[in-house]
Every structure is written in structure tokens, then in C-alpha cells.
Amino acid sequence: MIDVQEIRKDFPILERQVNGKQLIYLDNAATSQKPRCVIQALQSYYEGYNANIHRGIHTLSEEATSAYEGVREKVREFIDAPESRCVIFTRNATEALNLIAYSWGRTNILPGDEIVLSAMEHHSNLVPWQLLAAERGAKLVYLELTPDGLIDLEQAAAVIGPRTKVVAVTMMSNVLGTITPVRELGNLAHARGALLIVDGAQGVPHLKTSVSELGCDFLVFSCHKMLGPTGVGILWGRAELLEAMPPFLSGGDMISAVWRDRVRFNELPYKFEAGTPNIADVIATGSAIDYLQKLGMDNIRAHEIDLTGYALGRLSEIPDATVYGPGDATCRGGVISFNFADVHPHDIGQILNDAGIAIRAGHHCCQPLMRDLKVTGTARASFYIYNTKEEIDLFLDALQEADRVMGHVACR
């Protein structure tokens, strides 16, 4: 188990007061807070060895290059991938998904092909496929959920068919917390000769991840959700796929030779990293990974199961609260979406904020799922390594207060 009180000392923002109350940060599915070592890594870089990388012969550039490339290796290890040249740095998970949709998608998706998504995809793993499908005359097909918010594997086996070219699913839902049976879907996809793309934006920060165990062909995630700075996403892909794909963004650094009328592209991973990268933030991402590895992803998971189980239990005692997603904390992540009586999620969010508690309210970039749930939005509390049961208690107390403020809507 991890020592939360020790961890909290590493996060300067947790000392902050909001509306005169100690901050309780339960918006981790949107972005996580950052430990001092990550902030420090940025400072050390800018104060000590800031330089453009790869082509520089001077000491600062050599130091920056080796720190930047060192993180590629750390990421490789973190996701248990065979080769670091298959790790591509992007701006965020969204850009990584677009890279796949443009570069792999535009070369491989043909009219009549089917692209399979789940009913709980984030807009970032939905809109790029919609646009691709529209451009290519391909079709989107959805994996449906069971009433308790799990992927319906029987329906999946029925819709992943001979026309399926790719199955793109989230590793963990940012609304329901549902953990997707990625391996099973991969087997279904591969049996049809289709690829499996995993959106790890919610999964990778919270679950020990091995691309070979997942059996996926592409994995994307965002470092700002796993203690890293904003501005860094990761794309990992199988070498054969990445090698066969045309570049996406073009310009400096991704070339090996340029003439006025033609170009020879650089090898992996540079082929996919055009222009000056986000050097500082990639380097600081290395510190975030070190921090997570030191805690141990299994320990983090155990802590989150503990918190989630506790919160689900306490919420079940509140008669007017509706909780979405699986009831069993061991098959879901620490993301709890709920509604409370007739109080609009926006109002819940506002009233909790008065108590210093940060949650999210709205559609969570999952409007199709909201329609399926027949709500315009939900309130959402999401946990990470520094959250405690005491915080969950305070959160639930404040929730009851919402009922009072709003004039006991619950009992209308």
C-alpha cells in the first residue's frame, strides 16, 4: 500500500485554500496534479540546459537531447514495449489519435469498411473516426454496454465482423470508470484481421500497462493525467505499422534529406515528430514516470480500489444519488459519475466548490454516452494517489449541503 500522507507532501498545490477551505481535488480524470519533482525538472531544464535538440553540437544541446531521448526509453519501459523507437511524442492523446486516423486511416480505410467504437468513447476517440468514415465512405459501428456499464462481449462478437478494419476503444471510461476487456476485444479484432487501438488516456495513469499483454496495435495516452506537465501525449504503435505509415506532420527533424522538389523521410521515431518538440515537458514527464514507478502501479491500483469501493458504498447510502457504471470497484477505475436528486450537475459542482471541493460537471466529452444514459450531464468525482477517505467524507457531506441550498429539490 502507498503512504498517502507522505505522497501529499510532494504536491505543493494540495496546500492551497479555495474559498477559505483546504482544496480537495477530485477532478483527476480531467488532469492530475503534479509532484514537486516534476515542477523541479522543468526548472532545472530551463535554468540549466535549455537548448534545441538533435542537431546541436554544443553541450546544452547534447544534454537536452540525451535527457529527451532518455524519456523515450522510460516510456518504453513503463508500457512494456519492445522498442523505444516506436514511442512517439505528441501534444496529447487527442493528437495521437488524429495521427493514427490521418496517417494509418487515410491509407487503409476504404469505402464500406467498418470502424468499431464503444458507446462510451471520449469525443477524441470518436470524432476523428467520424470524419475519417465520412471522408472514406466507411461506417461506424458501436459496441454497446450492459445495464451495469460493462462492454457487452456477446454483442461485440456479433458486430466485429469481416468488414471490420479497426476496433478503437478506451482502456477505461472517463465517465463510468468501466475497465474495458481489451484483450478479449483484441482477439475478436485480430481474428477478423482488424487492428486494435487502445485509448489509454484514463487507463495508463491508473493501471499497470503492458502493450504486449494488452495485445493492442496502437496505444495512446496523455501525460498530464499521470502527474506529468501539460503538452505531452504518447503514441505507441507496432513497428511494422509505423514503418509502413506515411508521415503526418511534416517539416524540420522528420526528414533525412530535402530537395526543392522531393524529400526523404527520417527513420522512426523522428518521422513522426516534426518541428521543435516540447522538450522541457517531455523531460519532466520522465520525472512523473519515475515517481509512479517508485510507488508501483499495483500499489496505486490497490489504493484506488480501496477509495472507490469506499465512495461507492457511501454513495449507495444516499437515497437520491444515482451512480453510473459498474458497482464493483475491482472492475472499474476511480472515476465516479453521479447525479443527485434533481440538482443539476452544474449546481452540484458550484456548491461543492464553495466547500473547496473540485469535481467536474457536464458531458465529460462523451455526449453520445450521455444520450444513452438519458441525462444532459453528470457530476463526476475522480481519485488519484493523493486522495483520502477523509476527503471522500467531506465530499459527501458537502453533497448533502447541496440539497439544502437548492431548497430540498430531492423531496419536491
Added chain:
Amino acid sequence: MIDVQEIRKDFPILERQVNGKQLIYLDNAATSQKPRCVIQALQSYYEGYNANIHRGIHTLSEEATSAYEGVREKVREFIDAPESRCVIFTRNATEALNLIAYSWGRTNILPGDEIVLSAMEHHSNLVPWQLLAAERGAKLVYLELTPDGLIDLEQAAAVIGPRTKVVAVTMMSNVLGTITPVRELGNLAHARGALLIVDGAQGVPHLKTSVSELGCDFLVFSCHKMLGPTGVGILWGRAELLEAMPPFLSGGDMISAVWRDRVRFNELPYKFEAGTPNIADVIATGSAIDYLQKLGMDNIRAHEIDLTGYALGRLSEIPDATVYGPGDATCRGGVISFNFADVHPHDIGQILNDAGIAIRAGHHCCQPLMRDLKVTGTARASFYIYNTKEEIDLFLDALQEADRVMGHVACR
């Protein structure tokens, strides 16, 4: 005039030693160093109000959103643009150029159209157009340089013709220092109904910039070259153009409504900013702009003319040095590319580094220009606000030392 000694105190990295010598940083065209206020802005953000933006109702998210959107307004003012909704944050200048080539280019460039570039473009303002031209059956046409490295306006008037759809030029060459006559080229382009795209990666950090005075339709630049952190580029475009363009990257935040099978896009600027932005670095970019504005762009320019004139004068006294680009410091920026006798630029760079001096050596992402100059590469020293004449003297002393180390190649 600016007070360089005062300015130097704001840049912690300038206290660094390299190989036992005080760092002399003359690689500013690759990336600039960062003042303490920029580094501090990152720290304050992560320690004080880190949160995902736009959809959050809690205090941290409101603070982050208003800081992030505040920088959009600062950028608007900095480039004297009419509306901040036409300022789009990208990862770097390269991505901004790709955005134009994909979104505007794919909708507007037809077979037989001509895309006009200059002979001194950076790969980032060349390869995206090459790929677009190849895809669309369009043709690249080049603006040639006069022997002293200026755009040949007569030839420009001849080649910008009825088939020209777009003229894309750098505002200032990152090799020759040449300042492009943007306004004149804009007139030529607009007379033909073509657009003018300005790559301001080198220009905007050093020259007072007004999009209306430039008369351009799009302007792109990279904040890491103007005291800002890595990971932030800017695209500015005319509202009518941006409104008519389809989105480029898709996903969260750039939508106003999503269904399983269709989507309604968000308005400007959000339409072009998909996924979690690089929030911290955009906010820190605001501090960089404040810093530049406080010094005054005209004062910065005066300082750089002073340094450049001095360096050109001193270099002209070294018989074996060949300097590329215009000889007059008032029509060029502080980027000096040179070769020294038969010493390869790589060797020059290495030997200068032993003296703590950081310059760049190579093709500077301008291989076609290198071929025109009949060299495989050049050495390049580039200046910014914190550089001094004393540093230039030390740089030139070290250059003479290169001759000794390499066995007096000059006199072979």
C-alpha cells in the same frame, strides 16, 4: 536602448559554466533562453491553480481558463491583430503550417495550381507544401535570391502569376538573416488573388510585428524562440479564412455537439484546438510576451542591429571567413551564417563549445538553400537580447583558435 547587464540577471542559465568557461549562448535562432519570470509562471501554475480548462466549474479551472484565454488576448495585441478569436495555439510553428496546409490547402489547392515559396525556406515551410502539391497535382515555384541574399523582387513579380494560389515565405531567414519584403510580396500575391502566408518563426521574436501592416493572410510562429517555453506555437489567420476552413485535429473541446454519427463544430478559436491544450506553457508564454513588451520590440531591434553590425564588421577582418547573407545589418536579423577556411562547421562548433560558446553547425533545416550556396552546411551564430559585444569578441577569438587546432587548414 536596452540595458543588457540588467537583462542578463533575469536569465539564470547565463550563470552556467560549460567546460569550465562561462556559457556564451549564440544559438538563439534554434531556441532562446528563458527569463526567470517565465520559469516562475510555470511553477506558480503547477503549485497554485493547475486544472483542465473550459469545462470546469471549480475555482482552479476558472483561474486556469482565464489565465489561458488572457494570453490569447496578449498575443493578439503583440501581433496587432483585430480579434483574439483568430489566435490559435498549436505545438510549434511547424504544426501551425501543417494546419494551414491540411485544412486550407486540402480544400483550396487544385491540380495545376502553383504554390510559391522562397529559396530560403525552412523545411517546415517547405515539406508540407511539397506533400500537398504531390497529393493535389499542384506545382511548387521558387522565389530566387540575389547574390547578396535578398529576395529578387523582379523575379518574384514574374513568377507570381495567374496560377498562383498561395505565397508562403519566411519573415526572416534562419540562415541568411535576410528580412523578407513581406508587404511587397503580399501585394503581388493579392493582385493575383493568392494568399500570403508568413512564417514568422524567426521574424516575430525580433521584429515588431503587425499583421495588418504585413498585409498577410496567415502568420505562424513558435514561442520557444521568443523567451517562451517549448511546446507552444501560434497560428493567426483572417477570420473569414479560419471560419471557412474545416477543422484539422478533432476530438474534445473543438465540438459544440456530438452524436454517434455526426458532429457540430465549435466556434473560433476552439474549432482548431482539439484536446487538452498545453495550458501551463501557454500561460508562461504570456509572461514571455510581457517581458518582450516591457523591453519594447523597437529597442530589441536596435540592440540586435548594433550587435549584428559589429559582428559583421569584425568577421570581415578575418580573411578566411565567408559570411552568407546581406552585408547591411539594417536589412537583416542577428543570424550570421559563415564558414571559416576549410574547417568543417561541425569542427568549428565543437571547438567553440570547448570555449563555452554555443553556436549551431549544419544545414539549419534549409537543405535546398545549402545546395544553392554550394555548401553542405554552415556555422551559425545568432543573437538575442542578452548577448553583448564582449561575447562576440570572445566568439571570434575562439574561431581563430579553431584554425590552430585544425592544423592551420586555412593556410594549406
Added chain:
Amino acid sequence: MSLADDLYRETILDHYHHPRNQGELVAPTVKSEGVNPLCGDEITVYISVDSNSIADIKLDAHGCSINMASGSMMSEAVKGQSLEQAVKTASIFKNMMLGGSQEVILPEELEDLEALQGVKKYPVRIKCALLPWNTLLEAIEQARSQDGASDNI
């Protein structure tokens, strides 16, 4: 008084719990839809226009308390007003919401709307309060252009 109690003043909660003029008009002159992309809240404004006045107005609104209350108060304020007056009322309200932080005193007939001033402290929620009004303004513009009466603007 807690922060929340200042925001959720009694008038607001009253309109929220008992929103006025909810529903649809069967044969409206125009119908206009608005959405807040940040939270997904939606509203449809129906107006029937008679001799350049808002003879009837109904709202089909699904949103938070601020959105609902603002719409409900709006429907009461503009019902019966001329299109010109309604545009003016909207601009008085928008000025109040987007103006500085001081409390504004509104004309007596718009008194209820003053309760929404607590929202000014919450930039995100200002959009919630404005949504019904912006949607109304679009409806009025549509009505005028249908009428060929755009020269009245």
C-alpha cells in the same frame, strides 16, 4: 450567508422550482435553439409575434438552476413587450451580467433579474445566465427578417 446561498437567492430558486412559461407554442412565429457547448445545456425559445410585439413566449429548457431561472424571468419580462423593447431589456440584462462587479439597480419591472447578479462572481456560469437571452435575440432577429422588417432594427 454562505457563498452558495448568495448565488442561489430565493428568487432564483423559486423560478428554478417553478419555471414560468415552460412548454411549446403550437404555431410560433419563430423557434430558436441554443446550446452551451461547455456543459451541453439546451434551450428552445418559441415566440409568437403580433404587430411587432411578443404576444406569447414559451421555453423548452433543460439546464442548471441559473439557466432555468434566467430563462423563466426573461419570459416574464419580455412577454407583451415590443420586439424593440425586448431587445433593450436583453441589453440591459447583458450589460448587468458582463459589466463590472458592482450591484446594479434595474427598473422596477425587471427587479427579479437583479437576483442573478450573484452569478457575476462565477465567470463560467455567466454563460448559463446568458443562454436564454442570446437565444431570444436570435429568435427576434429571425422574426424580423421573416417579416422583411429588418429595417426596423
Added chain:
Amino acid sequence: MSLADDLYRETILDHYHHPRNQGELVAPTVKSEGVNPLCGDEITVYISVDSNSIADIKLDAHGCSINMASGSMMSEAVKGQSLEQAVKTASIFKNMMLGGSQEVILPEELEDLEALQGVKKYPVRIKCALLPWNTLLEAIEQARSQDGASDNI
């Protein structure tokens, strides 16, 4: 001795100023091109192979001192060697350059190459030193596959 003097040892400068085996072969068995994308340096290696040995080798090289010197020394070291020996020489050299920081002692006939060890301190320049060797290895591979003799590898 300054840092630079340690890097640019006399042997290196000698090979740089007087590179051996420069030029083209008129009818080489194979010709292989290499480029360093970071700096644009280019090299073409020509070899003519006779009974599985490098009968002749020429380089058309345009590069920095390290690149030029490394190529020049390479051409002397492998000229006359069997393809197999040349591959071994290349791997001895690459191991030296990519291995740890200690000084390595090479067999007498490769002595000159020891001078390149100063480069190990400069990661960027290791690529300069390796470029001729990697290009040679490609040439050898081509020669073998042309010969159908790839079973010899």
C-alpha cells in the same frame, strides 16, 4: 592539452588533411551511399570485391574532420581484407566507439583508429565517426547478396 587538442589528435588531422583512398572506382562491385541527417554529411563507398576480399576501396566523402579521418583510416584498415575480416574490423571499431569510456587497445594493424577514441566524449560526433563504417557494412551486404553468397554471413 586543451579539450579540442585531445579530440583532434595528430593522427586524425593527418588523415583529415591527407585523406587516403579518396575518389571513385570506375567499375566497383558495389557502391553504397550514406548520409548523416543531422548535419547533412554524405559519403559514397566504392568497393571492388575479388574472391570474397576487398581488392580495392575508394571513398567520395564530404564531411567533418572526424567523418573524413574515420573513413580514411577505415579504407586503409580494410583494403585487402576478406569480407569476413572487414566485418570483424568494423565490429571491433564500433564496439570501441559505442562501448564504455575506458581507452581500448586495438590490434597493431588498427592502431591508427585508437586516435578516434577522443570522440567518445562527444555523443553527437560518434555518428560522424560511424558513418563510413555503416556505409561500408551496407556495401559488403550488397556485395554478398549480389554474389548469392549470403550463406557466408
